[in-house]
Amino acid sequence: MTTATPAAPAAPVAADPAAAPSLTSTFVRLKLALLRNGLRGSTKRKAAFVSSAVFALLAAAVVVLVLALLRGHAHAGTAVVVLAAILGLSWAFMPLFFAAGDETLDPSRLVMLPLRPRPMVRALLVSSLVGIGPFFTLCLAVGSVVAVADDGAAVAAGVLAVPLLLLVCVALARAVATANVRLLNSRKGRDLALLSGLLIAVGAQLANFASQRLTQAGGLTALEPVEAVVRWLPPATAIGMVDSVSAGAYGRAAVQLALTLAALVLLLWGWERGLTNLMVTPDGSTLAAAGPEKERATGGGLWALLPGGRTGTVMQRTLRYVVRDPKTKSAWVTALAVGLIVPVFNALQGTGSVYLACFGAGMLGVQMYNQFGQDTSAFWMVAQTMSSSRDAFVELRGRAYALGLVTVPYTVLVTAVTAGLVGDWSALPEALGLALGLLGAMLCTGALASAYYPYSIPSEGAFKNVAPGQAGLAWAGIFGGMLSAAVLCLPLIALTITLHVTDLHALLWLLLPVGVLYGLLATWVGLRLGARKVATSLPEILQAVSKG
Amino acid sequence: MAGAGGTGGAVQAAPAVRIEGLWKRFGEQIAVSGIDLELPAGRFVGLVGPNGAGKTTTLSMVTGLLRPDQGRVEVAGHDVWRDPAAVKSRIGVLPEGMRFFERLSGRELLGYMGRLRGLPGDEVDKRATQLLDVLDLAGSQHKLVVDYSTGMRKKIGLAAALLHNPEVLFLDEPFEGVDPVSAQIIRGVLERYTASGATVVFSSHVMELVESLCDWVAVMAGGRIRAAGPLADVRGAAPSLQNAFLELVGAHGRDAGEALDWLGGAR
Numbered sequence: 001m002t003t004a005t006p007a008a009p010a011a012p013v014a015a016d017p018a019a020a021p022s023l024t025s026t027f028v029r030l031k032l033a034l035l036r037n038g039l040r041g042s043t044k045r046k047a048a049f050v051s052s053a054v055f056a057l058l059a060a061a062v063v064v065l066v067l068a069l070l071r072g073h074a075h076a077g078t079a080v081v082v083l084a085a086i087l088g089l090s091w092a093f094m095p096l097f098f099a100a101g102d103e104t105l106d107p108s109r110l111v112m113l114p115l116r117p118r119p120m121v122r123a124l125l126v127s128s129l130v131g132i133g134p135f136f137t138l139c140l141a142v143g144s145v146v147a148v149a150d151d152g153a154a155v156a157a158g159v160l161a162v163p164l165l166l167l168v169c170v171a172l173a174r175a176v177a178t179a180n181v182r183l184l185n186s187r188k189g190r191d192l193a194l195l196s197g198l199l200i201a202v203g204a205q206l207a208n209f210a211s212q213r214l215t216q217a218g219g220l221t222a223l224e225p226v227e228a229v230v231r232w233l234p235p236a237t238a239i240g241m242v243d244s245v246s247a248g249a250y251g252r253a254a255v256q257l258a259l260t261l262a263a264l265v266l267l268l269w270g271w272e273r274g275l276t277n278l279m280v281t282p283d284g285s286t287l288a289a290a291g292p293e294k295e296r297a298t299g300g301g302l303w304a305l306l307p308g309g310r311t312g313t314v315m316q317r318t319l320r321y322v323v324r325d326p327k328t329k330s331a332w333v334t335a336l337a338v339g340l341i342v343p344v345f346n347a348l349q350g351t352g353s354v355y356l357a358c359f360g361a362g363m364l365g366v367q368m369y370n371q372f373g374q375d376t377s378a379f380w381m382v383a384q385t386m387s388s389s390r391d392a393f394v395e396l397r398g399r400a401y402a403l404g405l406v407t408v409p410y411t412v413l414v415t416a417v418t419a420g421l422v423g424d425w426s427a428l429p430e431a432l433g434l435a436l437g438l439l440g441a442m443l444c445t446g447a448l449a450s451a452y453y454p455y456s457i458p459s460e461g462a463f464k465n466v467a468p469g470q471a472g473l474a475w476a477g478i479f480g481g482m483l484s485a486a487v488l489c490l491p492l493i494a495l496t497i498t499l500h501v502t503d504l505h506a507l508l509w510l511l512l513p514v515g516v517l518y519g520l521l522a523t524w525v526g527l528r529l530g531a532r533k534v535a536t537s538l539p540e541i542l543q544a545v546s547k548g
Numbered sequence: 549m550a551g552a553g554g555t556g557g558a559v560q561a562a563p564a565v566r567i568e569g570l571w572k573r574f575g576e577q578i579a580v581s582g583i584d585l586e587l588p589a590g591r592f593v594g595l596v597g598p599n600g601a602g603k604t605t606t607l608s609m610v611t612g613l614l615r616p617d618q619g620r621v622e623v624a625g626h627d628v629w630r631d632p633a634a635v636k637s638r639i640g641v642l643p644e645g646m647r648f649f650e651r652l653s654g655r656e657l658l659g660y661m662g663r664l665r666g667l668p669g670d671e672v673d674k675r676a677t678q679l680l681d682v683l684d685l686a687g688s689q690h691k692l693v694v695d696y697s698t699g700m701r702k703k704i705g706l707a708a709a710l711l712h713n714p715e716v717l718f719l720d721e722p723f724e725g726v727d728p729v730s731a732q733i734i735r736g737v738l739e740r741y742t743a744s745g746a747t748v749v750f751s752s753h754v755m756e757l758v759e760s761l762c763d764w765v766a767v768m769a770g771g772r773i774r775a776a777g778p779l780a781d782v783r784g785a786a787p788s789l790q791n792a793f794l795e796l797v798g799a800h801g802r803d804a805g806e807a808l809d810w811l812g813g814a815r
Binding site for chain 2: 308309310312313314316317320321324325375376377378380381382383384385386387388538539540542543546
């Protein structure tokens, strides 16, 4: 790092504004200083930074190597163009989900400084090029050029393409972030960012299956139709240009170059406009919040079907939180999606089993854990209205009902779909019995864990689900609970195996009623025991869940 | 210290709150060290003290949200820890630094709280409508509490605390960060409520406010009660409660002095 570079010397200081250190170099040094200060003190953060830097370096090296090996391959052009498009896409969306990274680039901090938009955009653009992300992009760009540049002309085009690709990517990210800065600073925007965890969880599952598909279906040829479109879209046009020059299609290359340049100019212009706008208008987030709000139905509609008293009230609140609280919503949607994807996709690929349908019941059962931690310090409202173990029982039972209201039909559905796809309808009753038994066991241990091992869930950050210092408690609660849930299910599993081994297939349907009854019994016992603990340790639970 | 027995007029015999030997320690730090206090019923009681005096800790222990290390608390004649059912139905609480169920709208939050308290649904809705009207929240009753301003939060919290018509109301810093208009509304509601014979206990470090609202004050500092009694008694000969308070907590005569003599000088 060239941290100690003296600021452009010469000339007397401050006498003449032109002689002052340029804004660009000030911003770059500011960025480096922030990077350095961010690492100071916390060894954990230092370790995180170093390891991510090392990881990025290694990944970059591997990517460059792989791309270099692609050289001469018939589909090399297709691969690198699609890669560049993916790169552009991720640059566009990254700032929306990981907004808090870059303090120098937060325009709201610069409002009070006497800066003109044009030099500021230039300075921000250059300082944005400092960092791990741009470095990784640079490696990818160089590797892509190496993969497709065949002759001198193509190499020359490549020398032009690499900085262009990098600039378009960075400008794209900045322009998108600036356009959405109001959104990102508002409550809705932060809620959106919390859903990124969900996107990654479900996306990883889908990407996994997609890549399996791709390797089966004849490799890179499958990408050709995509490439035909994408090579006309900046920033992939930059790499497309190199590919075109290699192929001798100079006319196409010229158009692609023009498109890239036009995109860069357009993005910079849009960014500058956005910045100017941002700096001369008041923060609109509060104004927007004061606007007319859609009427929320109170009491009426389907809610009227819920039981009265504490039970219905608790169910209603729990279900509303599934829809409205971003953390709860993201956990639920992830559980629902993964619980469906795993058995169904496995069944589609011929490796499935009806029993995988239990997966969904287990995933949703986890939502019963740390019930009061999910309330955060708002648990005081529950504690204030709870004065006996009967109240605590009704409270926990209401939450379990709400969970069951979604999970039971969902489990039936997933099990039926899986059985249909696998073509083993006869196994449906036993699989369903096992799944519902497992759900009951999870509700039982979840209620107990909620009572005995409550912990705080920080409200900020998609990946922070445990407050500092309580991680041990959280893991003990969840894993201990899941293990005990599995143990609780042993009688059911043993019964299933016994019936199979002893060839009593005619009696396998019995597992459905037995599983349901067993699950209900387990839930009831768990709620009873949990409620007794909750009623006597309200202040302790409140303290444990208020640390976020 | 707890000489509240013979205060002026004919008040009800049983105190609203009786605290005996209350202790709380967090690790090394003693937050509350052996408080004895009786708060008379039907009064507007102010609990004042500097930051870190133990006001919030005391109120949390009195309302059953924090377990004391030692000591007894009785509210309206019932032991907070032995008879929680009797106490919880008789008190309303607005704690400081705790969240609400903020993903509910203001109206939904009141509906939720009232039904958890066991009130019939129709009654809850009727009371909620009136409270929202009086507290000037009717316009934002369908907005999520997470989008409320500080003043609106305090008001919806007050509404939730009043919903079940409690005998004693505990408010921790109800005027902190509240704009003058909302503060006036809160004042009006509280004055009407105490006029009916109910008790309000609230903590604050704004002396002018306490002086103008309360007829009974307790001064806390360093986890102890420094003085308690009718406002006039605590104020004594001092020109204002502010002066009396500074005297009591031993922070008098600490002026900015000459240290910043350059400030406002020749530029």
